[in-house]
Amino acid sequence: MARVQESAADASMVELSHLATQMIMRRTTPCLRVNQRVDATLVAKENQMEELLHAADDLRLRTLRAIVHDILTPIQAVHFLIAVAELHLRLHDWGKRRDAVATSHPSI
Numbered sequence: 001m002a003r004v005q006e007s008a009a010d011a012s013m014v015e016l017s018h019l020a021t022q023m024i025m026r027r028t029t030p031c032l033r034v035n036q037r038v039d040a041t042l043v044a045k046e047n048q049m050e051e052l053l054h055a056a057d058d059l060r061l062r063t064l065r066a067i068v069h070d071i072l073t074p075i076q077a078v079h080f081l082i083a084v085a086e087l088h089l090r091l092h093d094w095g096k097r098r099d100a101v102a103t104s105h106p107s108i
Contacts, residue, residue, distance in 0.1 A: 013041065013045075016037060068081065
């Protein structure tokens with residue numbers, strides 16, 4: 001995971017960032033070659049992040065299965081899953097409420 005995060009700001013990204021900044025300062029439009037380099041670099045980063053997210057999802061699922069099947073009693077597993085669902089719903093509600101406040105008061 002750290003390797004993917006570190007590669008997000010590797011030398012190629014820094015070089016492209018400097019190039020983009022220079023073009024903005026000179027008020028020039030990026031040429032097709034530069035845009036292609038940016039796109040190719042970002043696609044590689046996106047693929048790495050997608051693989052990382054799939055691995056993290058797999059780890060979460062294996063951990064959940066181990067907790068529910070191997071550690072908890074059946075009644076404990078039911079209570080645990082109910083608590084997880086309640087937490088998920090609360091976080092979702094709080095996020096929606098926070099988004100609503102942010103859109104109605106953009107200066108806050």
